[in-house]
Amino acid sequence: MNLFTLLRLALRVISRNKARAMLTVLGIVIGVAAVIAMVALGAGAQQNIAKQIASLGSNLIIIIPGTTNIAGVRGGGGSSTTVDVDDIDALRREVKSITHLAPANRQQVQIVAGDANWGTTVQGTTPAFYVVRDWRTDVGTEHSELDEAAHNKVCVLGKTVAAQLFGTDDPIDQWVRIKKVPFRVIGVLSSKGQSPMGQDQDDTVVIPFSVFRQRLAGTQRDQIQVAYAAALDADSSQAAVDEMTAVLRQRHHLRESADDDFSIRNLADMAAASREVADSMTLLLGSIAGVSLLVGGIGIMNTMLVSVTERTREIGIRLAVGAKSRDILVQFLVEAVVLSAFGGAIGVLVGWLVARLLNDATGWVTIFDPTVAALAFLVSGAVGVFFGFWPARRAAQLDPIDALRYE
Amino acid sequence: MSQVPVIDAENLQKVYGAGGTPVVALDHVTLQVHQGEFVAVVGASGSGKSTFMNLIGLLDRPTGGSLRLDGVDVAKLTPNQRATVRNRKVGFVFQGFNLLRRTSALENVELPLLYAGVSAHERAEAAKRALTQVGLGERMGHMPNELSGGQQQRVAIARALVNQPALLLADEPTGNLDSTTTREILKLFVDLNVNHGITVVMVTHENDVAAVSRRVVQFKDGRVVMDGPPPAEWTPAVPAPWHTAASAPTSEVA
Structure with a gap:
């Protein structure tokens, strides 16, 4: 049997019981939609962070006077007066990897x-x-x-x-x-x-x-x-931080063991930190969505098991006229995959809609990523293969005479 | 008569329930059926006749003895090879028709060709030919539940014939049909046997149906108790060419 025949057969069987098919794929729909909406939300948050950090200036390095330490009482950042105009002049003079200093x-x-x-x-x-x-x-x-x-x-x-x-x-x-x-x-x-x-x-x-x-x-x-x-460019910003640190330490006569009495922050690092937070957020939301995909897969397995039992006689007839057990396996597997891919397709659509509605209703930036959508769709198909395999194997292992006698 | 028998069963045995109390369904049956024969298998319920049919139709496996179809020892075949034999060499007709529901007559007949790897176009052509052959050329698009019992059995026969098998096995093919329809189906079998050279083995428990055949094999308690021409006192439900040669039907096996 070629793929086209198999697909047509699967679609016909599924369309015979539309209500059941819809309920079966609901889990997959929710799972895929959740994945897509969550990733869209995460990507939007990332873009926001990137934009805000870029708004501070490119290759920006921030120098803040450090904490005061008077008899063990430490003030907060910027509370001391350790950096003065002479330091700024010295930095301007001596640090070669920065273009401007204000x-x-x-x-x-x-x-x-x-x-x-x-x-x-x-x-x-x-x-x-x-x-x-x-x-x-x-x-x-x-x-x-x-x-x-x-x-x-x-x-x-x-x-x-x-x-x-x-x-x-x-x-x-x-x-x-x-x-x-x-x-x-x-x-x-x-x-x-x-x-x-x-x-x-x-x-x-x-x-x-x-x-x-x-x-x-x-x-x-x-x-x-x-x-x-x-900094001269993004690559030299770390070097600039190191050079400025050295100059300021020397000017402040700090011992080897002493902490810096100032702090120099590289914006690239801040950006990376923010991205990490956004990434772990996306991962967390994504795994919750993944659990829902798993549950959806179990739903498909359940329906396929019921379907195999209901259609035992049909399987017997097919075996009697010459179907090999592989033919039966493939038939039921294709059915499971069509079901789950169908759920996946609806899920992509729903996820896209949810992302847009979130954007419209709350103003959160959401970015719909076609690659993620394609991936989620493929995963839903894989869920069909994974959870459809056991029921399909049960169907394929039926004995012709037992299947024909099944009432 | 071809030299190699179509069916060659030797000491064929089938025992159910090997664990507890075994039930012997078939007890060392030795039987040969040659190309072009028309055999009726008779016997009471539980005599082993259906078990015998299921074994030679490769729907079930024997527990002992040997079985050769067209000279091939089918006991040694893998499940896939058995599927291929079922597909190519044997056509099976059931008492309960066993058609796929909500599937048109044409597609039901196409089913064996689907598993034989025949292209869609050729499938449709062959299925149409088979349906026309059994007199159902007008109702190809109908679903089984839109057809009468006799028409459904014709669809099943067309399905059995579509791959042009040498052997047609029928397990009580007229069991669910009224007498008029029974006669139509039997006429079809006679025609297939006489004009197309198809070997027919048919299970029945009705004497007038069995009398249509040229050879009657009677089962009792899993053994063959009689093998020969139908008894003279049985009236055939439909006439067959060999009935006119009154003297010795068995000698005319062609």
């Missing part, structure tokens, strides 16, 4: 423009910031080294701040006041959206680092809260 100090301020005011974070930083964070202006210009040198009181607004203060008006060349000091708006940053930690990155104002030191830093004018560096 210190950034921040302060919570109330910013006023005419009648409007808004509480936001002001960041004092150098022009390298725009490059390192890959964050350019939409409107107007970024501040320049000239502005730094001349201590020009200019500012670049984040999207959120611009909207809060000026609404739909053009903010360029308008004046705002930060701590009673007037600043001229020279640009508006493009939108960055949420940070990986969920903060609105657009709720900020950037002013020249020199002006920040002079006007806002108060007594801590030499301290650095955070610095952003850009």
Whole structure:
């Protein structure tokens, strides 16, 4: 018997009892749909993480002053003042595997423009910031080294701040006041959206680092809260971290055994960590879906066993006219596979629908992966082979005369 | 008469329930059937006649003795080889028809060809020929439950013939049929035997059915107790060419 004949026969037998077929494949449908929806959800989460991390800037390295350790009382990260402007100058000079370095100090301020005011974070930083964070202006210009040198009181607004203060008006060349000091708006940053930690990155104002030191830093004018560096490329970011660590340790006169009094984080590592979390999440959800596939397979086995018993006489007739036991085996196996593949196909469809509905209803990003769909479909077929084999073998091992006599 | 018998059973034995109390269904039966014969196997219920048929139809295995079909020792065949013999050499007709339900007459007849590996087109052609031969050319698309008992048995006969076997085995083929239909089926058997040279072995418990044959083998308690022409007092249900030669039917075996 060729495959076409076998498929036609299987379809005919299955279509004789549609309700039973539907109930039988329900487990497979749920299993496959769950796998596809879960993987789509996981892929969406991964893409989100990747996007957010990319939004921080490519090849970004973050330098944060370390913990204080005063008589055994250790402060949190950034609580100390171990990194200063001289360190930054030294890093700029000595580390060859970074292209840009931008210190950034921040302060919570109330910013006023005419009648409007808004509480936001002001960041004092150098022009390298725009490059390192890959964050350019939409409107107007970024501040320049000239502005730094001349201590020009200019500012670049984040999207959120611009909207809060000026609404739909053009903010360029308008004046705002930060701590009673007037600043001229020279640009508006493009939108960055949420940070990986969920903060609105657009709720900020950037002013020249020199002006920040002079006007806002108060007594801590030499301290650095955070610095952003850009590695030459993704491959050299680890080397850059090592070089910077060495320079800072030397400058801070740290002994071999002493811990770093600063921390340097490579964004690639952070991305990898986040991906790992997302991966294990996907794996967990996927294995739950796999269990449902297993249960679905048992459902198919049960139905096939019932079918073999019901059709014992048919098997006897087929054997009597010359069917070999292999013919019977293949016939029932094909039936099981058609059933499970049918369930798999419906499952793919349902999974795709669920992924889309999740996207529409909750706003979670879901990515439907055709490869996963094809794989899930193939697995459902394999489930049919695996769980259909035993019933099919039982059918194939029947004795012709016993099968014919079966009532 | 060909030199090699179509059926050559020697000391054929079938014992059921080998574990507890064994029941001897067939007790050392030795019997030969030659090409072109028309044999009726008779006997009471439980005499072993159906067991004998199942053995020579390769539906069941003997527990002792030897059995040769067309000179081939079938006791030594593997299950797959037995399936091939069932498919090619033997056509089996059952009392209960044994047609596949919800499957058209044509597809039922095609079934042996399906397992013989014949192409779809040739299957349909051969099945149509066989159905026409048994007088059912008009009802090929009907399902078994849309056909009368006689028509169903014709479909079963067409199925038995479609692979052009040398041997047609029929186990009480008219047992479920009324007398008119019985006569039609018997006429068909006579025609197949006379005009197509098919060897027919038919089990029956009715004397007038058995009387149609040229040779009657009677079973009792698993043994052959009589083997010869039908007794003169039995009236054949339908006439056959050999009935007109009144003197000695057995001598005319061609």
